[in-house]
Amino acid sequence: MDSYFLNRTKKTNEKLSAVLKELPDFCKTLFIGIQNSTGPLTRLNYAYDLRLFFLYLAKELNKNVVEITLSDLQKLNVHDLEGFINYISLYENEENKLIENRETGRARKIASIRMMFKYFYKSGDLESNVASLIDLPKLHEKAIIRLDVDEVAKLLDGVEAGVGLTEKQKHFHALTKSRDLALLTLFLGTGIRISECIGLNCEDIDFRNMSIRITRKGGNQSVLYLSDEVAEALNAYSEERAQLKGADSPAFFLSLQGSRISTRAVQNLVKKYASIITPLKHITPHKLRSTYGTNLYQETGDIYLVADVLGHKDVNTTRRHYAAQAEENRRLAAKSIKLRDKGDENT
Numbered sequence: 001m002d003s004y005f006l007n008r009t010k011k012t013n014e015k016l017s018a019v020l021k022e023l024p025d026f027c028k029t030l031f032i033g034i035q036n037s038t039g040p041l042t043r044l045n046y047a048y049d050l051r052l053f054f055l056y057l058a059k060e061l062n063k064n065v066v067e068i069t070l071s072d073l074q075k076l077n078v079h080d081l082e083g084f085i086n087y088i089s090l091y092e093n094e095e096n097k098l099i100e101n102r103e104t105g106r107a108r109k110i111a112s113i114r115m116m117f118k119y120f121y122k123s124g125d126l127e128s129n130v131a132s133l134i135d136l137p138k139l140h141e142k143a144i145i146r147l148d149v150d151e152v153a154k155l156l157d158g159v160e161a162g163v164g165l166t167e168k169q170k171h172f173h174a175l176t177k178s179r180d181l182a183l184l185t186l187f188l189g190t191g192i193r194i195s196e197c198i199g200l201n202c203e204d205i206d207f208r209n210m211s212i213r214i215t216r217k218g219g220n221q222s223v224l225y226l227s228d229e230v231a232e233a234l235n236a237y238s239e240e241r242a243q244l245k246g247a248d249s250p251a252f253f254l255s256l257q258g259s260r261i262s263t264r265a266v267q268n269l270v271k272k273y274a275s276i277i278t279p280l281k282h283i284t285p286h287k288l289r290s291t292y293g294t295n296l297y298q299e300t301g302d303i304y305l306v307a308d309v310l311g312h313k314d315v316n317t318t319r320r321h322y323a324a325q326a327e328e329n330r331r332l333a334a335k336s337i338k339l340r341d342k343g344d345e346n347t
Helices: 003-020 026-033 040-061 070-074 078-088 103-122 149-161 167-190 194-198 228-241 263-277 285-300 303-310 315-322 324-336
Strands: 090-092 098-100 211-215 221-225
Touching: 003 026, 003 040, 026 040, 026 103, 040 078, 040 103, 070 103, 078 090, 078 103, 149 167, 149 263, 167 194, 167 228, 167 263, 167 285, 194 263, 194 285, 263 285, 285 303, 303 315
Parallel strands: none
Antiparallel strands: 090 098, 211 221
């Protein structure tokens, strides 16, 4: 695996180790047990959720978190877990900051608790799995926030021309225009994730075959093919990049300091340009991915193709996000066919 992804995994594991020190001792067994079936970031998010659960439970039991045992979990009932779910709907954290967990946040924390109880029930450490009796909150479908076709064109035109930028931004724009245009064109033309984009190395780009090799979530590698427009933008930046500070770096996209561009920098540049052309939409790199997925589905109607290109392991994930477009297509079909021309009734 590339050093970028190895370093990212190392940092994630270090964070997980730090959180585990704050959890009951039996959690070490849990996280070793799920290591082969989960990714590093998933485990870290599980740990954050369980830390919140154990902080709540410690107050209820009048114990320190590290003193909580599996016997304490065995004594819990459905109402105890429902009390936690009610608590996290709106609570103050340790910094006295008010935190709200809506349906998605509550569902994720319930899933983390279910995972823990299921593991220790299967291992025989718990006699029952009370967490399996907790219902997940009903998740309401959210409209996909994406750029319309005309907004995509305006965004890319805006990056090229620097329209709407402040004087300070225009100064940096002169230095980063080629890179920024390549980044946004790549997002909109392939639908890759921000981590896949940042992790690109020079050796991953094959201009001869108009393709890129990316590292997906979980470490698997895939090859994506580029349109002429995307390849042209990447090639233009590649030629300019050869003269930049850090040109000998393996990373393809560089910061002004000559190092691999960061997640925050990419998020900020997307926000900077998108807020000019569509200020009412909160556009992020993931929304550019949604824009690509929606456009591809509208053009092909092939949900399996969209799932494959986007790297979704389960096509149902894709269907939840993009199948709503089929409803729009059916409405369009209904309006496209006229059985009688009302203007000809009297002829």
